[in-house]
Amino acid sequence: MAKVRSARRISSFADSVFGEMTRLAKLHNAVNLSQGFPDFEAPQVIKDAACTAIQAEQNQYAPPYGTHALRDAIAADFTRRYGVPASADEQVTVCCGSTEAMMAVMLSCIDPGDEVIVFEPFYENYGPDAILAGAEPKYVRLRQPDWHFDPDELKRAFSNRTRAIVINSPNNPTGKVFTRDELQLIADLCQKWDVLAIADEIYERIVYAGHVHVPIASLPGMAERTVTIGGLSKTYSVTGWRIGWAISPAPLTGGIRKLHDYLTVAAPSPFHDAAVAALSLPDTFYTQLTADYQSKRDLMIDILERHGFAARRPGGAYYVMADVSRFGFASDSELTQHLVKDIGVATVPGSSFYVDPAGASPMVRFCFAKREETLHEADRRLARLSVTSQGAVDKA
Numbered sequence: 001m002a003k004v005r006s007a008r009r010i011s012s013f014a015d016s017v018f019g020e021m022t023r024l025a026k027l028h029n030a031v032n033l034s035q036g037f038p039d040f041e042a043p044q045v046i047k048d049a050a051c052t053a054i055q056a057e058q059n060q061y062a063p064p065y066g067t068h069a070l071r072d073a074i075a076a077d078f079t080r081r082y083g084v085p086a087s088a089d090e091q092v093t094v095c096c097g098s099t100e101a102m103m104a105v106m107l108s109c110i111d112p113g114d115e116v117i118v119f120e121p122f123y124e125n126y127g128p129d130a131i132l133a134g135a136e137p138k139y140v141r142l143r144q145p146d147w148h149f150d151p152d153e154l155k156r157a158f159s160n161r162t163r164a165i166v167i168n169s170p171n172n173p174t175g176k177v178f179t180r181d182e183l184q185l186i187a188d189l190c191q192k193w194d195v196l197a198i199a200d201e202i203y204e205r206i207v208y209a210g211h212v213h214v215p216i217a218s219l220p221g222m223a224e225r226t227v228t229i230g231g232l233s234k235t236y237s238v239t240g241w242r243i244g245w246a247i248s249p250a251p252l253t254g255g256i257r258k259l260h261d262y263l264t265v266a267a268p269s270p271f272h273d274a275a276v277a278a279l280s281l282p283d284t285f286y287t288q289l290t291a292d293y294q295s296k297r298d299l300m301i302d303i304l305e306r307h308g309f310a311a312r313r314p315g316g317a318y319y320v321m322a323d324v325s326r327f328g329f330a331s332d333s334e335l336t337q338h339l340v341k342d343i344g345v346a347t348v349p350g351s352s353f354y355v356d357p358a359g360a361s362p363m364v365r366f367c368f369a370k371r372e373e374t375l376h377e378a379d380r381r382l383a384r385l386s387v388t389s390q391g392a393v394d395k396a
């Protein structure tokens with residue numbers, strides 16, 4: 001076999017559906033409700049802080065693990081809000097987005113041959129991250145309509161080979177916010193099997209009335225076996241800045257930092273100061289953020305229901321997974337192609353969040369981190385689907 005070829009370790013990786021959908025959205029001039037980024041402005045004060053840092057010549061490598069000021073702000077914010085002690089020097093590593101933080105954690109905390117439990121449907125990076133670390137992902141289903149997991153299925157997934165479990169709450173793509181009881185069950189299993197919890201809490205600030213974000217690190221006995229991953233992207237509408245972080249038990253921090261240093265050296269330096277400004281925003285910023293997202297969520301649900309989608313109100317994050325069975329398309333991918341090419345709305349097929357979607361209903365994910373006028377435009381376009389879909393239902 002030729003040696004100038006891609007490595008075997010990436011042979012099972014699919015191309016990103018998100019990038020492809022954004023490409024198709026541009027090609028067909030579609031309203032882009034596919035990829036998870038806002039189409040509205042970031043807060044002025046943090047943009048000013050970034051510009052000031054650039055003008056003040058903060059344009060060279062940042063300290064590899066993040067400036068002390070930023071690591072301090074991250075640790076203090078975590079402790080203030082959740083009561084979990086965190087040390088800037090011993091526990092915080094600033095990375096190029098939570099994406100890189102997850103990779104650095106997996107590569108530094110998991111050995112080849114280990115198993116990593118991942119709830120399915122899942123954010124697309126977790127499977128490849130585990131595989132790059134040489135581990136085998138074990139998937140446990142979140143089940144509709146409320147995206148609960150079966151405790152027995154989860155118990156069966158744990159074994160001596162299990163090294164870590166990934167918990168993403170609030171969850172992409174389902175909008176599920178794990179309850180304290182569910183997290184306690186996971187925590188008990190982590191303690192029983194001596195397993196690391198890797199908590200992707202990037203949507204921790206986008207949680208709707210009736211739901212509460214509980215970091216698994218705050219449960220008794222879990223701080224010493226949890227890495228909590230967070231970042232600026234979602235809360236402050238700056239997905240392009242690439243600032244994220246890992247808060248790890250002290251004994252794991254050295255390894256995470258080493259990996260981070262080899263992967264990327266450091267996160268972009270001008271945004272360190274901007275991140276400190278972001279973490280210093282008053283509580284009113286967050287109250288407004290959730291109120292704004294809650295009204296976008298309600299608008300999105302209203303639009304979807306009027307156009308024949310079956311959708312539950314998510315408890316957190318900024319996505320809706322809508323059941324599309326009634327439209328009668330052969331697959332969710334076929335419907336998303338129709339939506340982007342003929343209707344002018346880009347979405348993501350639910351099946352792309354599964355390794356094997358067998359048994360799950362056909363679904364489509366809508367991202368509602370958009371201006372109201374963007375959502376209204378999607379509404380106008382989806383009105384054409386009702387007519388088209390009737391044809392599809394008739395045909396089916």
Ligand SMILES: Cc1ncc(COP(=O)(O)O)c(C=O)c1O
Binds near residue numbers: 100172232233
């Ligand atoms: C669950 C989840 N984790 C991580 C990320 C990526 O975050 P970042 O921009 O910090 O790399 C996303 C982005 O969509 C996400 O949905």
